[in-house]
Amino acid sequence: MNLMMEREKILQSALAGDINAFQTLFAEFQNQLKSYLYRLLTDRNDVNDLAHDTFIKAYTKISTFNQESSLKTWVFKIATNLAYDHLRKSKRWQTDAQDRAANLAIGSEEIRKVFWMVHDTSPAGAYEMREHIDYCFTCISKTLPIEKQVALILRNIYDFQVKEICLILDKTEGVIKHLLNDAKNTMTDIFEHRCALVNQNGVCHQCSHINEIFNPKQNQQEELMKLELVKASKKYNREQLFELRTLLAKAIDPLNAAGTDFHEEIMRCLRTAIGEIDFFDRSEDKT
Structure with missing residues (x-):
């Protein structure tokens, strides 16, 4: 099985609710996501909290991911919305x-x-x-x-x-x-x-x-x-x-x-x- 087919299999498992499969895909861009959140929030504690919240929200909403974009883009959208809410009063x-x-x-x-x-x-x-x-x-x-x-x-x-x-x-x-x-x-x-x-x-x-x-x-x-x-x-x-x-x-x-x-x-x-x-x-x- 080639790499593309293997990744598609993992994605399908994640879409079916397999948290381990979702974790595997999330890990591919997790460090970049945290870096991005830090540039917005400028606080490491807030970054860890929002990265965790992003993971939970993305996993619970994974059935709504329609694959019109990459999973990374979809998750970054969730993270950005959470950051907006956090920074709203700032x-x-x-x-x-x-x-x-x-x-x-x-x-x-x-x-x-x-x-x-x-x-x-x-x-x-x-x-x-x-x-x-x-x-x-x-x-x-x-x-x-x-x-x-x-x-x-x-x-x-x-x-x-x-x-x-x-x-x-x-x-x-x-x-x-x-x-x-x-x-x-x-x-x-x-x-x-x-x-x-x-x-x-x-x-x-x-x-x-x-x-x-x-x-x-x-x-x-x-x-x-x-x-x-x-x-x-x-x-x-x-x-x-x-x-x-x-x-x-x-x-x-x-x-x-x-x-x-x-x-x-x-x-x-x-x-x-x-x-x-x-x-x-x-x-x-x-x-």
Whole structure:
């Protein structure tokens, strides 16, 4: 039996209610689904909860899957709707959210101690510039209206086709193309004025500054020049630089990277600075 026939057999078993068969298919894109949810929710606990809820809802509704799309697209639609419900009362982030987080960290010795502890003791506590650029991509995407953020992330980071995004968002092709164009233009404008790595008139120096703090023996210029984004900054226009940023973000799994734990703390600091959570309230943390 060839691979295609075997997969069809598993799908038919899943459609008949076999949870093990469904788990096998779900596992094929589970890590990507969680990564996608993290870019929307920016909280690992929420990601785990919604990924679990997505699995349960998709399995219980599997009889309604009519195979007009891939199973992955259908499941991502369920996950997106759950994320919408979760984020419904949340406000869009402002473009100065990272500045507010930096000011909070600078003014709080307790928060800085947490950063140092995670950096020194966690196996995922490293600081890498390319990972921080991905972190910035997530933060800046959060300034978009949710539909524009979803469309852009699905298309540019996870390579969904426009017709698939139409199904996920229940929009026409024209609307999706409009959302994508607006989202890209907005993020390009924000990056042009903020990212000091490729625009020395920018105001965000987090990448090089934090790297200097946590990797003091590292040659800053050498590390910067390892990034294609920086090397290309003098010859590419702003649209091309945006494409390079998306390529870098696509290559990083924000939940399974060298600095995942470290960036989780930075994200908690940011969300505290904008009033979403309390940095020191770990009551919802899962063990």
